[in-house]
Amino acid sequence: MAKYIGKRLLYMLISLWLIVTATFFFMRMAPGNPFTSEKQLPPEIEANLNAHYGLDQPWYVQYGEYLLRILKWDFGPSFKYKSQTVNDLISEGFPVSFLLGLEAIFLAVAIGVLLGIIAALKHNKWQDYTAMIVAVLGISVPSFIMASFLQYFLAIKWGIFPVARWEGFMYTVLPALALASTPMAFIARLTRSSMLEVLANDYIKTAKSKGLSSGAITVKHAIRNAMLPVVTYMGPLTASILTGSFVIERIFGLPGLGAHFVTSISNRDYTVIMGVTVFYSILLLVSILLVDIAYGIIDPRIKLAGGKKGE
Amino acid sequence: MEKILEVKDLKVSFQTYGGQVQAVRGVSFDLHKGETLAIVGESGSGKSVTSQTIMKLIPMPPGQITGGQILFNGDDIVPKSEKEMENIRGKEISMIFQDPMTSLNPTMRVGTQIMEVLIKHQNMSKQEAKKRATELLRLVGIPMPEKRVVQYPHEFSGGMRQRAMIAIALAASPKLLIADEPTTALDVTIQAQILDLMKELQNKMDTSIIFITHDLGVVANVADRVAVMYAGQIVEMGTVDEIFYDPRHPYTWGLLASMPSLENDNDAELAAIPGTPPDLTNPPKGDAFAARNQYALAIDFEEEPPMFQISETHFAKTWLLHPDAPQVNPPESVMKRIRKLSSNFEKPVLVKEGK
Ligand SMILES: Nc1ncnc2c1ncn2[C@@H]1O[C@H](COP(=O)(O)OP(=O)(O)OP(=O)(O)O)[C@@H](O)[C@H]1O
Ligand code: SF4
Ligand SMILES: [Mg+2]
Numbered sequence: 001m002a003k004y005i006g007k008r009l010l011y012m013l014i015s016l017w018l019i020v021t022a023t024f025f026f027m028r029m030a031p032g033n034p035f036t037s038e039k040q041l042p043p044e045i046e047a048n049l050n051a052h053y054g055l056d057q058p059w060y061v062q063y064g065e066y067l068l069r070i071l072k073w074d075f076g077p078s079f080k081y082k083s084q085t086v087n088d089l090i091s092e093g094f095p096v097s098f099l100l101g102l103e104a105i106f107l108a109v110a111i112g113v114l115l116g117i118i119a120a121l122k123h124n125k126w127q128d129y130t131a132m133i134v135a136v137l138g139i140s141v142p143s144f145i146m147a148s149f150l151q152y153f154l155a156i157k158w159g160i161f162p163v164a165r166w167e168g169f170m171y172t173v174l175p176a177l178a179l180a181s182t183p184m185a186f187i188a189r190l191t192r193s194s195m196l197e198v199l200a201n202d203y204i205k206t207a208k209s210k211g212l213s214s215g216a217i218t219v220k221h222a223i224r225n226a227m228l229p230v231v232t233y234m235g236p237l238t239a240s241i242l243t244g245s246f247v248i249e250r251i252f253g254l255p256g257l258g259a260h261f262v263t264s265i266s267n268r269d270y271t272v273i274m275g276v277t278v279f280y281s282i283l284l285l286v287s288i289l290l291v292d293i294a295y296g297i298i299d300p301r302i303k304l305a306g307g308k309k310g311e
Numbered sequence: 312m313e314k315i316l317e318v319k320d321l322k323v324s325f326q327t328y329g330g331q332v333q334a335v336r337g338v339s340f341d342l343h344k345g346e347t348l349a350i351v352g353e354s355g356s357g358k359s360v361t362s363q364t365i366m367k368l369i370p371m372p373p374g375q376i377t378g379g380q381i382l383f384n385g386d387d388i389v390p391k392s393e394k395e396m397e398n399i400r401g402k403e404i405s406m407i408f409q410d411p412m413t414s415l416n417p418t419m420r421v422g423t424q425i426m427e428v429l430i431k432h433q434n435m436s437k438q439e440a441k442k443r444a445t446e447l448l449r450l451v452g453i454p455m456p457e458k459r460v461v462q463y464p465h466e467f468s469g470g471m472r473q474r475a476m477i478a479i480a481l482a483a484s485p486k487l488l489i490a491d492e493p494t495t496a497l498d499v500t501i502q503a504q505i506l507d508l509m510k511e512l513q514n515k516m517d518t519s520i521i522f523i524t525h526d527l528g529v530v531a532n533v534a535d536r537v538a539v540m541y542a543g544q545i546v547e548m549g550t551v552d553e554i555f556y557d558p559r560h561p562y563t564w565g566l567l568a569s570m571p572s573l574e575n576d577n578d579a580e581l582a583a584i585p586g587t588p589p590d591l592t593n594p595p596k597g598d599a600f601a602a603r604n605q606y607a608l609a610i611d612f613e614e615e616p617p618m619f620q621i622s623e624t625h626f627a628k629t630w631l632l633h634p635d636a637p638q639v640n641p642p643e644s645v646m647k648r649i650r651k652l653s654s655n656f657e658k659p660v661l662v663k664e665g666k
Contacts, residue, residue, distance in 0.1 A: 202410060203417070206424075206476070209405060209406040210401035210427055210479065211431055211432060212397070300418060301463070
C-alpha cells in the first residue's frame with residue numbers, strides 16, 4: 001500500500017511538472033501582457049515594470065525561477081493587485097470555493113444516488129420515469145441557466161434563499177444546487193444503470209434464495225457493488241465541480257477562487273493564472289488518488305499494492 | 312416413506328413482448344424424505360423455471376404461476392407471501408446454482424455470505440455464526456477454513472466456490488436442496504468431487520435433493536429417480552433403472568442415444584436429437600415432440616398423449632404405450648441396454664387425469 005501510494009505520488013509530481021510547463025509556455029504564447037491596457041504606458045515605464053517583475057529576462061531564466069518558487073510553495077505577487085500575493089488570493093478564496101464544492105459534491109452524490117436507486121428498484125414504474133425525466137433535465141440544462149432559474153424562483157419570487165453574496169449557510173444553498181444539478185443527474189443515471197445490472201446478477205438470486213428480505217438484499221448486496229462506477233466518477237466529478245465553480249461564483253458574486261481565476265484571465269494576471277492552475281491541478285490529482293484508494297477498499301478484487309501498473 | 316414435496320399440475324408462464332411463454336405446462340411429481348430426484352432435459356425445457364418456482368424465485372412479473380399446487384410438507388407454497396417465503400428460503404429449501412463464478416457476491420467475504428444464513432435463520436450472534444461458518448467450510452472440504460472464511464470469492468477456485476455455495480445452501484440444514492446444474496461449469500474431476508460431497512452431506516443430513524442436469528451420465532451416480540422434461544412437461548419419470556434400462560418415451564431414447572458411455576463408445580453413433588424444441592409461446596397441437604420424433608404416429612399431431620403407467624414408479628407420456636399403437640423398437644444403441652424389469656405391470660395402464 002505504502003509502495004503503491006509512493007509510486008502514485010511520483011507520477012503526480014511528473015504530471016504536475018508537465019502542467020506547470022505547459023501553462024508557462026501557453027501563457028507566453030498568448031498575445032498581450034499584464035500591462036497592456038486601454039491607455040498606452042510610456043515605453044520607459046513599461047520597461048521598468050517588466051524589469052521589476054523579471055519579464056525582461058530570457059524565457060529559460062523566468063521558467064527556472066518559476067519552478068524554483070513553486071517548489072517553495074510561493075506563487076509570487078499578483079500583477080494586478082499590487083498589495084496581494086497569489087498565495088494570499090488562494091488562502092482567501094479557496095475556503096469559499098472548497099465549502100461550495102464540498103456542498104455541491106455532497107448534494108450531487110446523495111441525491112443522485114438516491115434517485116438512481118429508487119429508479120432501479122422501481123424499474124419501469126412511474127418513480128423510474130419521474131427520476132429519469134428529472135435527470136435528463138439536469139443533464140441538458142447548463143449550470144448557469146440553472147443558476148438563473150434558482151435565483152429567479154427560489155430567491156426573487158419566493159424569497160426562500162438569498163439571491164447572492166456569501167454571508168452564511170443560507171447563501172451557499174443556491175450556488176451549490178446550481179453547481180450540483182448536472183453531476184447529480186449524471187450520477188442518478190449512472191447509479192440506475194449500474195444498479196439494474198447488479199440486480200440482474202446471479203448473486204442477487206443467491207441472496208434471495210437464502211431468505212434475505214429485499215431490503216437487506218438491496219442494502220447489503222446491491223448498493224455496494226452498484227457504487228463502483230459512481231466512485232470512479234468522483235474524479236471527473238471533482239473536475240466538473242471545479243470548472244463549474246468559475247461561472248457559478250461569478251453569477252452569485254461569491255469571493256471564491258474561481259471568481260478570482262476568471263478575473264485574472266481577463267486581466268492577463270500571469271502569476272495568478274499560473275498559481276491557481278497549479279493549485280487546482282494538485283487538488284485534482286489528489287482527489288483522483290483518493291478515488292483510486294477508495295475503489296480498492298470497496299472492491300477487494302483490485303489489489304492496490306502490486307497489481308495495477310502505471311495509471 | 313414420508314413425502315416432503317408434492318408438485319401438482321404446476322403451470323408457469325412469462326409475459327413477454329412476443330406473447331405469453333408457457334415455460335411449465337402441467338408438471339406433477341413428488342419427492343420423499345432423503346430421496347434424490349434428477350430432472351433432465353434439453354436447454355429451455357423448463358427445468359430451472361420448475362425448480363425456482365418451488366422457492367418462488369422466478370421474477371414475478373413477468374413470471375406467473377397460472378395453475379397447480381406446490382405442497383411442501385403438505386402446505387401449499389403457491390399462495391404464500393414474500394414475507395412467508397423468506398422463512399422458507401434458505402431454511403427449509405435452498406438452492407445451488409450453476410455458475411459458482413457468478414453466484415457469490417464478489418465484494419463480500421465468503422464467511423459473511425454463509426453467516427447471513429445463520430444469522431437470519433438460526434438466530435446466531437455474529438461470533439457464533441462466524442464459528443459455525445468456519446465449521447461449515449471445513450465440512451464441505453475446504454482446507455484451512457479459518458483463513459478461508461475471511462477471504463473473498465475471487466481468492467477461491469471454481470470448485471471451492473461451489474463448495475462454499477454448498478456450505479451456504481446447507482447452513483440452516485434445509486429439508487430440500489435444489490441443485491440447478493451444480494457441476495456443469497466445473498471440470499470433470501472437480502465435478503466428481505462435488506457430486507461425492509453432495510451425496511455424503513445428504514446422507515449426514517437426510518436432505519432431499521432435486522438435481523437438475525442435462526447430463527444423463529451424472530444422473531446414474533446421484534439420483535434415485537429421474538424425471539425427463541421436454542417443452543415444459545415431464546414426459547417420462549421412473550427409477551434410475553427404469554429410465555436407463557427400460558425407457559419408453561422416444562425423447563428419453565434420444566437422450567440415451569446421444570449419451571457418450573463406455574458401452575456405446577466408438578462403433579455406435581452418438582445420435583443427436585434432430586431439430587429444436589418447440590416455441591412455447593404457441594405450443595403445437597398434439598404432442599410437443601411429434602415434429603422431431605421419427606416414430607410419430609398420425610394421432611401425435613392431433614392430440615396430446617395421456618400419461619401411461621408402466622410400473623408402480625414408472626410413467627411415460629406417449630401414444631406408443633396405447634394398446635392400439637404399433638410395436639416400435641428404440642434405436643440400436645438403446646435397444647442394447649434394455650432389460651426386462653420384474654416390477655413392471657402386465658401392461659401399461661392409462662393414468663386417469665387429475666391423479
Ligand atoms: N424471466 C423470463 N422471461 C421470459 N421467459 C423466460 C424467463 N425465464 C425463463 N423463461 C423461458 O422459460 C423457458 C424455460 O427456461 P428454463 O430456464 O427453465 O430452461 P432450462 O430447462 O433450465 O434450460 P437450461 O438447461 O438452459 O438451464 C425458456 O423458454 C425460457 O425462455
Ligand atoms: S406421443 Fe407420439 S410424438 Fe409424442 S413421443 Fe410418443 S410417439 Fe412421439
Ligand atoms: Mg436452467
